[in-house]
Amino acid sequence: MTWANMQSKRAQRPKPSGIERLGLRVSSMINHPVAQIQRWVTIHRLDTDGEREWEEVMGLLSETDGIDMIFNDDESVTIKWEAGAEENRPVEVLKEIEGAAPF
Template sequence: MAASSAASLPSSYEQLGVRIQKIINSPNAQKARSALIFRMPHESPADWDQMLAEIAENDNVTLAWRDDGGIQIFWVVPQED
């Protein structure tokens, strides 16, 4: 039985996605339409690059690389017609 539980563990990329999603969905980030993220030492640089590329593909989203290594994400919520 223990072997099957290993298959259900989220990948490192999925874990990164969950962490970033929590930051972006936080009330403060939603209010400011901005979030600051940093890569954690245990996170894969390849996962990080893939995540940033996917975030940057979204319309109305801007990424800004900071001198301290952080990345500021800004977004605009389009007006409904």
């Protein structure tokens, strides 16, 4: 594929809407390994986040079961959640097999 063809395909892709960009950013922050370990994340509103988009995403989060939201003085939002059922399951320990590997 030539450089011109790649540029043409890139130009044809629709740009994500403001709510899609914000949703992807929030989702990425929540799914980050550190946030998953600590079970909380603080989301800061950027200058590029519109009022309508911010309110819609925060509204969707507030409707989600198991999420606590703290609205901070600096207009950021801290989201906390409890461990899910899969995360609390006991770890299965397998017995070590004696002897050499067959290969």
